[in-house]
Amino acid sequence: MGSKNSFLKDSFITLFRQATSIVIGTLLIVIIARVLGGELQGQYALIITFPTLLVMFINFGLNTSTVYYVSKQEISPQQAFVNNLIVGLLLGTVGIAVGSLFIYLFGEIAFPGVPHQILYTILLVVPVMVLNSYFQTIFQGIQDFKIFNTILVITQITNLVFVVILIVLFEFKLNGALLAFTLGHLATLIFILFLFIRKYKVPTRKIRLNVTYLKKSFNYGFKSYLSNLVTFLNYRVNIYILGFFVNPFAVGVYFTALNLGEKLSVFTQSISSVLLPRIASMGTTEERNKLTSIVSRITLIFMIMFAVIVFFIIDFITPILGNDYVETPFLLKILLPGITLLAVEKILSNDIAARGKPEINLYVSIFNVIISIGLNLLLIPKYQAVGAAIATSISYSLSFVIKAFVFSWISGEYFTHFLVIKKEDIQLISNLLKRQSFVKKMKRK
Secondary structure: OOOHHHHHHHHHHHHHHHHHHHHHHHHHHHHHHHHHHHHHHHHHHHHEEEHHHHHHHHHHHHHHHHHHHHHHOOOOHHHHHHHHHHHHHHHHHHHHHHHHHHHHHHHHHOOOOOOOOHHHHHHHHHHHHHHHHHHHHHHHHHOHHHHHHHHHHHHHHHHHOOOOOOOOHHHOHHHHHHHHHHHHHHHHHHHHHHHHHHHHOOOOOOOOOHHHHHHHHHHHHHHHHHHHHHHHHHHHHHHHHHHHHHOOOHHHHHHHHHHHHHHHHHHHHHHHHHHHHHHOOOOOHHHHHHHHHHHHHHHHHHHHHHHHHHHHHHHHHHHHOOHHHHHHHHHHHHHHHHHHHHHHHHHHHHHHHOHHHHHHHHHHHHHHHHHHHHHHHHHHHHHHHHHHHHHHHHHHHHHHHHHHHHHHHHHHHOHHHHOOOOOHHHHHHHHHHHHHHHHHHHOOO
């Protein structure tokens, strides 16, 4: 029970700190959407998704393996930092080259109406994003969630500050939003480098690549890499399909709804970031089963509550976005069931990966992305953004159903054990909240 309480405590602390990220992230969505309008918002979505997709293509799962091996204490944080620095710089350079080639060959098709100069410029953020991803997971591996969450918040805060300066005050529109996106990631990297070198005293004069660890890390991470890549395609491929069949305006309206819906998943992200290293460091299957089961139950009930609240209030909030987004509330309501179930799916996926079986996630992801692309190609030409929302919600829900069966098979747990809330869960949460409240009062005194 002590381990369970400790896990939930870390998760709730992470959740409360990431609540700041939710507020800031929502402000970003509102400001960018309102200032840019539907057309430019659609172009913005197509552009910033591109470097994110490149990072997914070139990271080879080394961020996931960093969490796994650092949490198991098979590599020191210092050596993981050095390896990730060298590999990150190399792969970031490769990402720029691959991205440039793609823009040259397919830029007109993939990014309708977007000047190529802007696309080439945004590629400069790729190495920065790779390094941030690699370094951030070191703190996740050592389970220092205070720093881990601070990094997430800094990215959002700096992005918001630059957005206000560049597109609100100076009215730089699309260029300002993209520059703010880049500067936000750059500020995060500077913070991580300063903090890590100061705290862990990395020997900067002896920066050498640990080839043995790199091979082992690649062997583990590559399985997760393929799974994460295919999963990301499942999450974002419809943006480009929508842009191809319809227009950037439709992309902007849909992307805004999707972004607002994904803010709900901060609860899942909070728990998942704690779950992966904790499961990897556990010794027995019984401990793992109990932990993941209670996390899944609590996540599902919280997500259902959040989704119901959003369903009834979204019509009163989205008018703030402007007249271009009158369809956004309806799209978000379509997305809510899938986003709710996807939250639990991510918990189960992290458990499966932490048990050393990331290839199972890969097989499921490949099946899901095939279904997702098929649904998008079928629905988008006829129903446009609504078709994209329906396809996304169905594919998310299907992914959850498959992962639930897989987890039940691997763990031997009944569905009711990890999907139906129990009295002990409510009591556990209540005790934890009371304890956190008591600690805060004592600190004030």
